[in-house]
Amino acid sequence: MEPHRKHSVGGGTTLHTCHPCRRTNFYRIYAVVHTCGIIALMYHHGHSLLTRRSSPLITSLLLLSDVVLAFMWATTTCLRLYPVHRSEYPERYGAKPEDFPKLDVFICTADPYKEPPLMVANTALSVMAYDYPADKISVYVSDDGGSPLTLFALMEAAKFSKHWLPFCKKNNVQDRSPEVYFSKYSHPKDDEANNIKMMYEDMKSRVEHVVHSGKVKPEFITCDQFRGVFDLWTNKFTRHDHPTIIQVLQNSEVDMDETKKHVMPNLIYLSREKSKGSHHYFKAGALNTLLRVSAVMTNSPVILTLDCDMYSNDPTTPVRVLCYLTDREIKSCLGYVQFPQKFQGISKNDIYASEFKRLFDINMIGFDGLMGPNFVGTGCFFNRRCFYGSPSNLISPEINELGPNWIVDNPFKAQDVLELAHNVAGCNYECNTNWGSKIGFKYGSLVEDYYTGYRLHCEGWRSIFCSPKKVAFYGDSPKSLIDVVSQQKRWAIGLLEVSLSRYSPITYGVKSTGLLMGIGYCQYAFWPFWLIPLFIYGFLPQLAIVYGVSVFPKTYDLWFWLYIFLFFGAYAQDLLDFVLEGGSYHGWWNDQRIWMIRGFSSFFYGFIEFTLKSLNLSTHGFNLTSKANDDEEQSKRYEQEIFDFGPSSPMFLPMTMVAIMNLLAVVWGLYGLFFRGERFILELMLASFATVNSFPIYEAMFLRKDRGKLPKYVCFLAGILTFVPIVSSYFFLK
Numbered sequence: 001m002e003p004h005r006k007h008s009v010g011g012g013t014t015l016h017t018c019h020p021c022r023r024t025n026f027y028r029i030y031a032v033v034h035t036c037g038i039i040a041l042m043y044h045h046g047h048s049l050l051t052r053r054s055s056p057l058i059t060s061l062l063l064l065s066d067v068v069l070a071f072m073w074a075t076t077t078c079l080r081l082y083p084v085h086r087s088e089y090p091e092r093y094g095a096k097p098e099d100f101p102k103l104d105v106f107i108c109t110a111d112p113y114k115e116p117p118l119m120v121a122n123t124a125l126s127v128m129a130y131d132y133p134a135d136k137i138s139v140y141v142s143d144d145g146g147s148p149l150t151l152f153a154l155m156e157a158a159k160f161s162k163h164w165l166p167f168c169k170k171n172n173v174q175d176r177s178p179e180v181y182f183s184k185y186s187h188p189k190d191d192e193a194n195n196i197k198m199m200y201e202d203m204k205s206r207v208e209h210v211v212h213s214g215k216v217k218p219e220f221i222t223c224d225q226f227r228g229v230f231d232l233w234t235n236k237f238t239r240h241d242h243p244t245i246i247q248v249l250q251n252s253e254v255d256m257d258e259t260k261k262h263v264m265p266n267l268i269y270l271s272r273e274k275s276k277g278s279h280h281y282f283k284a285g286a287l288n289t290l291l292r293v294s295a296v297m298t299n300s301p302v303i304l305t306l307d308c309d310m311y312s313n314d315p316t317t318p319v320r321v322l323c324y325l326t327d328r329e330i331k332s333c334l335g336y337v338q339f340p341q342k343f344q345g346i347s348k349n350d351i352y353a354s355e356f357k358r359l360f361d362i363n364m365i366g367f368d369g370l371m372g373p374n375f376v377g378t379g380c381f382f383n384r385r386c387f388y389g390s391p392s393n394l395i396s397p398e399i400n401e402l403g404p405n406w407i408v409d410n411p412f413k414a415q416d417v418l419e420l421a422h423n424v425a426g427c428n429y430e431c432n433t434n435w436g437s438k439i440g441f442k443y444g445s446l447v448e449d450y451y452t453g454y455r456l457h458c459e460g461w462r463s464i465f466c467s468p469k470k471v472a473f474y475g476d477s478p479k480s481l482i483d484v485v486s487q488q489k490r491w492a493i494g495l496l497e498v499s500l501s502r503y504s505p506i507t508y509g510v511k512s513t514g515l516l517m518g519i520g521y522c523q524y525a526f527w528p529f530w531l532i533p534l535f536i537y538g539f540l541p542q543l544a545i546v547y548g549v550s551v552f553p554k555t556y557d558l559w560f561w562l563y564i565f566l567f568f569g570a571y572a573q574d575l576l577d578f579v580l581e582g583g584s585y586h587g588w589w590n591d592q593r594i595w596m597i598r599g600f601s602s603f604f605y606g607f608i609e610f611t612l613k614s615l616n617l618s619t620h621g622f623n624l625t626s627k628a629n630d631d632e633e634q635s636k637r638y639e640q641e642i643f644d645f646g647p648s649s650p651m652f653l654p655m656t657m658v659a660i661m662n663l664l665a666v667v668w669g670l671y672g673l674f675f676r677g678e679r680f681i682l683e684l685m686l687a688s689f690a691t692v693n694s695f696p697i698y699e700a701m702f703l704r705k706d707r708g709k710l711p712k713y714v715c716f717l718a719g720i721l722t723f724v725p726i727v728s729s730y731f732f733l734k
C-alpha cells in the first residue's frame with residue numbers, strides 16, 4: 001500500500017497527484033480514544049453480566065447491539081485512516097489522438113416504461129459526443145427489456161447524432177445530452193441552434209409518441225435500411241423469451257456526419273437471448289454479454305459502464321481517465337477508475353439522503369488511500385484485462401476471440417463477426433464456462449457492482465477514485481420514500497448474499513486484501529446488520545421506561561458519562577466527515593434520519609426475504625427503480641421536502657411502530673420525571689432523539705391530508721402491533 005504517494009509521472013509530465021487529507025492525524029488520535037471508550041463499555045457489560053447487577057437478558061441484548069455498533073464503528077474507522085484526494089491534469093495529456101486507446105461504452109437498460117427510451121437515447125448521445133476521436137468510440141446499449149421502443153429511440157438518436165455531434169464540437173457545447181442542453185437554452189439565438197432544437201423536438205415527439213402507443217408503426221420508421229429489423233418482434237416474442245437481436249445502428253467505418261467531414265462513433269443495439277428455462281443473472285448477465293459481444297466486434301482495451309439514466313456531463317472525461325489508465329507506473333495493476341454517482345434534481349436538503357454521501361464520497365476517499373474505491377455499477381472506466389483473472393495470471397476464455405488481447409481486424413459488418421456475436425449472446429452460452437465465476441462480472445449477488453469490485457480487489461487489482469470539480473456523470477435517484485426503501489431492500493439482500501457467503505469480506509476479504517481493506521468492505525457487506533442495534537435501542541429502553549426499570553447507568557454513575565461520550569463522539573465525527581466533504585448540516589440531519597428509517601424498512605424486509613430465499617421458500621429478482629417521474633403532485637411534495645409515503649405498504653409498519661413506541665415512552669418518561677421523581681435520563685434522551693427524528697412520521701399520521709400521507713391502514717395496524725412488545729415485555733421486564 002502506498003497511501004502517501006505524492007504524485008506520479010506519465011510521459012515526462014505529472015498527469016495526476018494525490019495528497020492525504022489534513023484531518024487524518026486528528027482522526028487517528030481520536031480513534032485510539034474512542035477505542036478505549038468501547039473497551040471500557042464492553043468491560044462494563046461483561047461485569048454486569050457476571051455480577052448479575054441487572055437482568056441478564058437486558059444486558060445481553062445491550063451487549064449484542066453494542067458489539068454490532070462497535071464493529072460498524074471499526075469498519076468506518078478503517079476508512080478514516082488513509083483518506084486521499086486526487087487531482088488529474090488532462091490538459092497535459094500529450095499523446096496524439098490517433099494513439100488514444102479505443103473505448104467501448106456499455107449502457108444497460110431493462111424496461112421502456114420505467115426507463116424511458118428518450119432518456120436512454122440521451123445517455124447514448126452524451127457519450128457519443130465525447131471529446132475523443134469518434135472512430136475510437138463504440139457505444140453498446142444492452143436492452144434487457146427486449147423492446148422495439150428502445151430500439152426505435154436509438155435509431156432516432158443515431159440519425160440525430162449526425163447533426164448533434166458536429167454542432168457540439170463546432171460550438172464547444174458543454175452539455176452533450178441534448179435534453180439537458182435544450183432545457184438550459186430553451187430559446188437559442190442563432191439559426192443553427194434553432195434548427196438543431198427543432199430537430200431534437202421532432203425526434204422527441206416521435207419517440208414519445210411511439211412509446212405512448214406501445215408499438216412502432218411502419219409509418220414512423222424513417223430509416224429504410226432498418227425497416228426489416230422490427231419484423232423480428234413476432235407474436236411469440238416476449239421480454240422473457242426471445243432470440244438475440246444485434247443491430248448496428250451506426251458504423252464508424254462508413255457513417256459520416258452531415259457535414260461529411262467527420263466519422264461517427266459506432267452505435268450498437270443488443271438484446272441478448274432470453275428463455276424461460278435459463279437464468280439470466282440480471283445486470284451482471286447483461287454486462288457479461290456486453291463484454292463478449294464487444295470483444296468480438298471491437299475489443300477496446302478501455303470500457304466504460306453506465307446505467308441508462310446516467311448521462312455524461314463533461315466531454316473531457318475519457319482523457320481525464322487516460323491520465324491514470326496509461327500511466328506506466330500503475331497501469332499494470334490498475335483495474336478501474338471509478339467516478340462518484342451524482343444525481344440531478346435532488347431536493348435542497350436532500351430529504352431521502354439520496355446523495356449517499358458516505359457511500360459515494362466519504363468512504364471512497366478512504367478506500368482510495370488503500371487499494372482503491374469499490375465499484376458502484378456506473379460511471380466506471382475499466383481496463384478490459386481485469387475481467388480475465390488477476391494481474392499476473394491471465395485466464396483465457398473458451399475461445400480466443402473473447403480474450404482481452406485478441407485483435408479485431410475483420411471489417412465491422414462481416415457476416416462471421418456478427419454470427420459469432422449472436423452466438424456469444426445466446427442464453428445458454430455461459431453453461432460450463434468461467435463466465436460469472438472467474439471471468440467477467442461476478443454472479444451471486446443482487447449488488448453485482450459491489451461484489452465484482454470486491455472480487456477484483458481480492459484478485460489483486462487496484463482502483464482509483466476520480467472526483468473532479470466538474471461532475472462527470474449525472475444520474476437519477478428515487479423521489480418517493482417507497483422507491484427509496486425498496487431500492488435499498490434490494491441492496492440489503494444483495495449484500496447479505498455476500499456477507500454470508502464463503503467470500504465474506506470478514507474472512508476471505510481480510511485474507512486477500514489485508515485488514516483495513518477487508519474490514520472496510522465489511523461496512524457494506526454487513527450494512528443490513530445495523531438493524532440489530534436499531535431494533536434493540538428503538539424498543540428496549542422505551543419499554544424499560546414504561547415498566548419503570550432502568551437499563552442505562554444513572555447520572556451519578558461514572559458510566560453515564562461514558563455513554564454520553566461515545567454517543568456524541570460517534571455522531572460528531574459522522575457530522576464532521578459529512579461537512580468536510582462538502583455536505584450541509586441540514587443535509588446531515590436528514591441523512592442520519594434516513595439511516596434509521598432504512599433500518600426499520602429496507603434492512604428488516606431485506607433480512608426476511610433473504611432468509612426465505614435461503615430456505616428456498618421464495619425467489620427475489622432485481623426490481624428496477626423507476627426513472628419516470630410523471631406524478632406532478634409527488635414531484636411537488638418532493639421539492640417542498642415533504643415525506644411521500646404513497647401507497648399502503650407493509651414496508652412502513654416497523655418504522656411507524658417505533659415512532660409510536662418512542663412517543664409513548666417520552667410522554668411516560670416526562671410524566672415519571674416530573675410527578676414521580678423517576679430519573680431515566682439516558683433512556684429519556686434516547687427516546688426524545690428518536691421522537692424528534694420521527695416528526696415527519698407523526699405529521700404523516702395525524703396532520704396531513706394529501707395523497708403522500710401515511711395510509712390509515714398502516715397507522716392503525718402499527719398502533720395495534722405496538723402493544724405486542726409492550727404486553728409481552730411485561731413478562732421479562734416486570
Ligand SMILES: O=c1ccn([C@@H]2O[C@H](COP(=O)(O)OP(=O)(O)O[C@H]3O[C@H](CO)[C@@H](O)[C@H](O)[C@H]3O)[C@@H](O)[C@H]2O)c(=O)[nH]1
Nearest residue numbers: 108109110144282283286307308376377378447622624625
Ligand atoms: O435485469 C436487469 C436489471 C437491471 N439492469 C440495469 O441495471 C441498472 C441499474 O438499475 P436501477 O434500477 O437503476 O438500480 P439502482 O439501485 O438505481 O442501481 C444501483 O444499484 C445497482 C445494483 O443493485 C447497480 O447495478 C447500479 O449501477 C447502481 O446505480 C439499470 O441501468 C438497469 O437497466 C439490467 O440491465 N438488467
Ligand SMILES: [Mn+2]
Nearest residue numbers: 307309476625
Ligand atoms: Mn439507478
